[in-house]
């Protein structure tokens with residue numbers, strides 16, 4: 001199998017540090033050990049798109065991966081994390097990894113298993129759910145023993161080589177189930193894109209796994225700007241401007257009165 005595994009999460013082993021047991025390493029190791037021991041949910045990021053991104057898109061996406069790893073590390077119950085389809089021969093990708101993903105090599109925290117092999121080579125297909133905003137199916141729950149896959153894409157710049165429905169197409173060609181978040185069922189999404197960031201999607205899945213509460217997860221992790229209508233937002237900006245104008249006018253009047261001038 002053409003794959004390179006780096007089981008960073010397990011690199012902190014009490015066996016390696018028998019004498020001076022480092023308390024930080026111990027604190028970091030327990031949640032990681034818990035995560036791998038119980039058959040909870042796993043998170044996989046499909047890194048197969050990274051090689052087709054523009055230089056700017058690649059930097060932004062790899063930065064998001066860094067935030068994703070660090071968000072997972074900070075959860076009390078982190079999920080085992082896997083980067084699949086990670087092309088170990090792509091020099092730009094390796095350079096971006098060197099620059100932004102030092103966190104993967106930290107001895108004191110849970111990282112990610114990085115592999116150049118595919119989803120099907122890493123996991124049982126029947127347990128895989130590929131998250132895609134374009135999927136027909138709506139996700140109902142977040143289950144133990146399942147692998148939730150995110151497309152390693154950040155839609156901040158226009159990418160010529162990435163199709164609009166990239167994650168949906170990737171799920172179909174990998175022969176795995178795809179599902180979208182049930183946003184419309186639980187909140188009034190008023191403006192902006194329903195393509196959420198990798199960190200937001202993982203935080204939502206993590207919250208729903210712990211609480212079963214989609215509404216609370218969306219309230220917590222979908223930015224407020226998406227929950228207000230543009231008109232509402234403009235109205236808000238307009239009333240702020242009116243208040244500022246009135247305030248300025250009032251200050252001018254007071255200054256004029258003090259100077260004994262005619263108020264304008």
Ligand SMILES: C[S@@+](CC[C@H](N)C(=O)[O-])C[C@H]1O[C@@H](n2cnc3c(N)ncnc32)[C@H](O)[C@@H]1O
Nearest residue numbers: 131132133150151165166167180181194195196
């Ligand atoms: C910024 S989005 C990229 C959207 C992209 N055009 C695509 O093809 O998926 C990054 C990833 O987060 C996940 N994602 C974002 N919003 C989602 C939603 N509303 N439902 C399901 N998954 C979502 C998907 O895995 C997606 O690939």
